[in-house]
Amino acid sequence: MTAARDVVVTGLGATTPLGGDAPSTWAAALAGESGARTLDNDWAEKYELPVTFAATIKVAPSEVLSRPEIKRMDPSTQYAMVAAREAWADAGSPEVDGERLGAVVSSGIGGIWTTLDGWDTLKERGARRMLPMTVPMLMPNSPVAYVSLELGAQAGAHALVSACASGAEAIGYAVDMIRTGRADVVVAGGTEATIHPMPIAAFAASRTLSLRNDDPQRASRPYDVDRDGFVIGEGAAVLVLESAEHAAARGARVYAKIAGVGLSSDAYHITSPDPEGKGQVAAMRRALEDAQVTGADVVHVNAHATSTKVGDLTETKSIRTLLGAEADHVQLSATKSMTGHLLGGAGALETLFAVKAVQERLAPPTINVDNPDPELQVPLVRNTPEKLPDGDIVAVNNSFGFGGHNVALVVASA
Amino acid sequence: MANTEQEILEGLAEIVAEETGLPTDAVVPEKSFTDDLDIDSLSMMTIVTHAEDKFGVRIPDEEVKNLTTVGDAVKFIAGAQG
Numbered sequence: 001m002t003a004a005r006d007v008v009v010t011g012l013g014a015t016t017p018l019g020g021d022a023p024s025t026w027a028a029a030l031a032g033e034s035g036a037r038t039l040d041n042d043w044a045e046k047y048e049l050p051v052t053f054a055a056t057i058k059v060a061p062s063e064v065l066s067r068p069e070i071k072r073m074d075p076s077t078q079y080a081m082v083a084a085r086e087a088w089a090d091a092g093s094p095e096v097d098g099e100r101l102g103a104v105v106s107s108g109i110g111g112i113w114t115t116l117d118g119w120d121t122l123k124e125r126g127a128r129r130m131l132p133m134t135v136p137m138l139m140p141n142s143p144v145a146y147v148s149l150e151l152g153a154q155a156g157a158h159a160l161v162s163a164c165a166s167g168a169e170a171i172g173y174a175v176d177m178i179r180t181g182r183a184d185v186v187v188a189g190g191t192e193a194t195i196h197p198m199p200i201a202a203f204a205a206s207r208t209l210s211l212r213n214d215d216p217q218r219a220s221r222p223y224d225v226d227r228d229g230f231v232i233g234e235g236a237a238v239l240v241l242e243s244a245e246h247a248a249a250r251g252a253r254v255y256a257k258i259a260g261v262g263l264s265s266d267a268y269h270i271t272s273p274d275p276e277g278k279g280q281v282a283a284m285r286r287a288l289e290d291a292q293v294t295g296a297d298v299v300h301v302n303a304h305a306t307s308t309k310v311g312d313l314t315e316t317k318s319i320r321t322l323l324g325a326e327a328d329h330v331q332l333s334a335t336k337s338m339t340g341h342l343l344g345g346a347g348a349l350e351t352l353f354a355v356k357a358v359q360e361r362l363a364p365p366t367i368n369v370d371n372p373d374p375e376l377q378v379p380l381v382r383n384t385p386e387k388l389p390d391g392d393i394v395a396v397n398n399s400f401g402f403g404g405h406n407v408a409l410v411v412a413s414a
Numbered sequence: 415m416a417n418t419e420q421e422i423l424e425g426l427a428e429i430v431a432e433e434t435g436l437p438t439d440a441v442v443p444e445k446s447f448t449d450d451l452d453i454d455s456l457s458m459m460t461i462v463t464h465a466e467d468k469f470g471v472r473i474p475d476e477e478v479k480n481l482t483t484v485g486d487a488v489k490f491i492a493g494a495q496g
Binding site: 130131132 | 432466467
């Protein structure tokens with residue numbers, strides 16, 4: 001049953017390591033492709049980087065955006081614009097009063113290319129050479145600001161920051177905007193462009209990156225016993241969310257509903273999840289309650305699973321704690337095995353995957369799991385997609401971020 | 415090394431085209447940056463920064479407001495290179 005202020009998904013857009021748009025990204029995910037590759041530059045030698053690969057974007061924005069757009073947007077904004085334009089067109093470019101249209105697009109890190117390029121310019125050439133667009137390019141709300149300009153979104157433009165949960169939190173906030181009547185349509189998602197030697201060195205310093213330099217495509221392996229860290233990725237995903245009432249009135253195609261949002265914070269450690277998974281369980285429980293569904297309704301979870309030793313297992317433990325025996329009926333997918341970790345873009349891309357999974361009744365695979373971790377507590381979709389049941393179904397996307405941020409979104413069939 | 419006014423015009427047109435997406439042949443001496451080419455103040459300062467770099471001159475902020483047309487800018491740069 002659908003109520004007027006229910007939130008439905010009517011448009012999808014993405015640019016990722018797997019493809020330059022949402023359909024090609026989804027097709028590559030179902031095919032079990034990896035977006036990781038050896039970096040085609042001299043960073044490893046120049047900076048002694050211990051990591052020589054990443055999941056770089058498949059289609060350069062310069063192939064899609066105009067030259068002036070490229071020059072005045074940080075790459076994080078470029079990716080968001082590509083994804084937002086696709087999502088908007090995919091939704092049928094809805095006729096909506098600007099005051100009823102919102103935008104929520106997050107980045108976990110912000111315009112770091114612009115920040116660091118600006119610093120290089122200052123050091124090497126002085127303040128006279130600093131470009132006037134530097135501040136509007138580096139600010140973390142730049143992606144959403146440009147999206148709001150593009151679409152004329154005047155109900156509010158927001159950029160919530162919660163590290164690797166940012167993209168999911170953006171979608172959660174957009175849901176609230178629609179439910180509370182502040183907007184009828186909201187363009188929401190996440191973006192990240194951090195494949196730059198400084199953040200790679202910084203993540204490597206925190207010992208969170210995979211060092212499998214000799215085999216990049218096999219490096220991201222959530223739940224495999226030999227996982228050794230995440231693969232840094234880049235890109236953006238954007239969804240068009242709409243009140244069910246508004247979508248019905250214009251006869252829009254509906255992919256699925258965002259039926260529940262659950263948020264929590266660990267207040268445990270700046271980077272490590274609470275080993276008991278208390279915050280993760282709370283986020284998922286709140287999301288299910290918000291959606292008015294139970295654990296028995298959940299058929300699929302898109303895991304946050306980044307391919308780190310501790311994080312992956314904490315999450316399956318949390319799922320088992322919350323769902324108990326019902327977790328046996330869950331098809332768990334760790335799509336970062338293919339996309340790498342898009343950081344602030346991850347939660348949006350994985351929500352997009354959960355939406356497509358529910359719509360097409362197909363859970364995407366987890367690749368590279370040669371030897372599943374014996375402590376894995378939930379059935380894992382490996383190598384090829386798994387069919388999801390017919391009828392009313394519910395999926396959950398989990399996204400967790402450094403700082404102890406937990407976001408769970410419930411995606412329900414339309 | 416001084417450029418001819420024609421070289422400065424061509425170089426400036428390339429900078430304006432990069433910044434605005436306009437074709438280089440739209441950037442002619444009689445065009446006004448704001449009224450004809452729709453260049454806002456931030457874009458104007460970006461063009462100035464690139465022009466200083468390209469032509470090896472200094473265009474002081476107080477001078478920029480006097481550069482109404484493309485031709486004004488070409489003349490100023492030529493004079494500054496003098």
